[in-house]
């Protein structure tokens with residue numbers, strides 16, 4: 157049995173994970189942490205992680221970037237593996253996460269779904285072949301109107317994955333409205349749409365001379381992220397210090 161501490165338990169993802177765990181005999185949530193305390197949960201909920209007095213095997217975090225330093229410090233001080241799913245972290249925060257992984261196991265992933273993690277590999281092959289023929293790369297992501305960070309962590313992960321396959325020679329362009337110049341060849345345009353209840357939609361567009369190739373992922377429910385996070389928690393609870401990602405988890409799917 158993997159004992160989970162759920163950080164951000166009363167948020168949208170925290171509640172979906174509570175539902176998945178309730179039907180999974182291999183996991184249980186032993187405690188939740190959330191600043192808003194308006195939900196009925198079948199486990200104790202704390203508003204401050206420092207007040208936690210139960211043991212857990214792993215922490216899952218779906219909260220807000222500004223709360224990440226606190227959960228990271230707690231995980232480090234108690235030597236508890238941390239599945240970090242919150243997006244919108246600053247470069248400085250990511251550096252702190254990397255530093256902490258010298259002491260504890262951390263799995264950092266902007267998207268816990270199988271489909272996106274498969275696509276993160278497929279875009280590399282497409283980028284290598286198509287940029288060789290001068291195709292331009294644009295990423296368009298769409299999310300619900302409650303999302304606060306933009307562009308999405310997943311859009312950035314796609315850009316980073318593509319750029320890695322292109323020797324990091326591309327720059328990212330988030331805004332064409334302030335310049336009056338033609339598109340640079342070695343850039344990746346990244347664009348965010350926000351509206352309604354869109355769960356999460358990512359299109360990676362390769363546009364060339366007279367043809368367009370588009371790779372696309374659509375999340376139809378938040379369950380795909382929750383199932384991935386619970387699988388990641390089971391995986392990580394057995395690991396020693398180090399940085400992990402969802403590629404390590406989907407290898408076992």
Ligand SMILES: NC(=O)C1=CN([C@@H]2O[C@H](COP(=O)(O)OP(=O)(O)OC[C@H]3O[C@@H](n4cnc5c(N)ncnc54)[C@H](OP(=O)(O)O)[C@@H]3O)[C@@H](O)[C@H]2O)C=CC1
Pocket residue numbers: 163164165166167168169170189190191192218219220221222223240241242243244265266267268269305381
């Ligand atoms: N990696 C992945 O696959 C996915 C990542 N995400 C990311 O996960 C994060 C959460 O998403 P979602 O559940 O939709 O967001 P929500 O806003 O619904 O949930 C976040 C929860 O964290 C709470 N919270 C805010 N500050 C703190 C704090 N200091 N300590 C503890 N809890 C706090 C919020 O309370 P309050 O509402 O009062 O602010 C809220 O209940 C986002 O960054 C999102 O981008 C989302 C889906 C998939």
Ligand SMILES: O=C(O)C1=N[C@H](C(=O)O)C[C@H](O)C1
Pocket residue numbers: 243266267299303307308309310311355356357375
């Ligand atoms: O906030 C969300 O909802 C999501 N956020 C993640 C991101 O920023 O990429 C993943 C998913 O698309 C849903």
